Amino acid sequence: MIFNNLEATRIFYLPDFPKVLLAIFSSNLTVDVVKNDTLAYGVDEQGYITWIHLLNVDMEYATPGLQHLTDELKAKVESYVQIKIPWVDARDFVVGQVVEIEPLQRFQLAKVNIGNQVVSIVCGAANLHLNQKTVVALNNSVLPDGTLIREGDVGGVLSMGMLCSLSELTNRPSAKGIVSVKSKFENGSIVNLLQLEDWLC
Numbered sequence: 001m002i003f004n005n006l007e008a009t010r011i012f013y014l015p016d017f018p019k020v021l022l023a024i025f026s027s028n029l030t031v032d033v034v035k036n037d038t039l040a041y042g043v044d045e046q047g048y049i050t051w052i053h054l055l056n057v058d059m060e061y062a063t064p065g066l067q068h069l070t071d072e073l074k075a076k077v078e079s080y081v082q083i084k085i086p087w088v089d090a091r092d093f094v095v096g097q098v099v100e101i102e103p104l105q106r107f108q109l110a111k112v113n114i115g116n117q118v119v120s121i122v123c124g125a126a127n128l129h130l131n132q133k134t135v136v137a138l139n140n141s142v143l144p145d146g147t148l149i150r151e152g153d154v155g156g157v158l159s160m161g162m163l164c165s166l167s168e169l170t171n172r173p174s175a176k177g178i179v180s181v182k183s184k185f186e187n188g189s190i191v192n193l194l195q196l197e198d199w200l201c
Contacts, residue, residue: 004028004048008140009087011067011077014061019095021054023077027140039080054080065170066193071133075145092141093164095181095199098132109157112136115188122159127177134178135169135191135199137162142168144193166200169193 004026012022025098030042030050041052054077067073069087078085099118100111108123114136121136137149138161146170151160162168163178180201181191191199 002043002048003083004044009069009085010092011069011073012142012144013064013067014145015138019056019059021057021059021077022142023052023054024142025052026050037042047168052077052081063135068194091190092138093169094136094138095133095185095187095189095191096136096163097187098128098130098134101128104155104157106155108161112163113187114138119160120158120198121161121163122157123163123178125163125165125176126177128163132178133181133183133185135164135185137164137168143168148193152161169196 010024014020020160029043031045032043042050096112096114099113102109107122139151141149149162
C-alpha cells in the first residue's frame with residue numbers, strides 16, 4: 001500500500017454498516033478498488049491509497065460519525081494495514097460568514113468569507129441571511145455519514161462547498177436549515193464536530 005501523507009486523515013464509524021471504519025487518506029479521485037476479507041481500499045491513478053474500509057472492527061461503543069484520532073484508534077487502523085501511518089489533523093469544516101446573497105432561479109448563491117478567501121456556495125436553506133456565521137464543509141470534505149463534498153456545477157453556477165445543517169454535521173434528525181455559529185468564532189476557525197454544541201447559537 002502507498003499512502004499520500006500530504007493529505008489530512010479522517011476516520012468515521014459508519015453505523016449503517018456494523019463494525020466498519022472508513023479512513024480517508026486522500027481527496028484524489030479513486031480509479032480502482034481492492035478487497036480482501038478484512039478491508040477494502042481505493043487507489044488513485046498514481047497508486048496512492050485514497051480511502052480504506054476496515055471490516056469487522058470492534059467499535060460497539062463508538063459514537064457514529066467522525067472519530068477523534070486517539071492513539072488507540074490510530075493503532076487499531078495501523079494493525080489492519082500493517083504499516084505506520086503519518087497522521088494529520090483534518091481541517092474540513094470551518095466557520096464562514098455570509099457577506100453577499102444573490103438569488104438564483106431555485107436557490108441562492110452565497111458569498112462566504114472563510115478567513116483566507118471568499119467562496120461561492122449554492123444554498124437552498126430558507127434561513128440563510130446576510131452576515132450569518134455558519135459551518136462550511138470545504139471542497140473534498142467528508143460528512144459524518146460518509147458523503148463526499150466536492151466543488152461542482154449547480155444550475156450553471158460553481159458551488160465551492162456546502163453550508164451545513166445540524167443533521168448533516170451530526171448524522172441525526174434535526175430542524176431544517178443551516179446552523180448558526182456564535183459570533184465570537186472567527187471566520188476560518190476549524191469547527192470541532194465532536195464539541196459542536198459549544199459552537200452553535
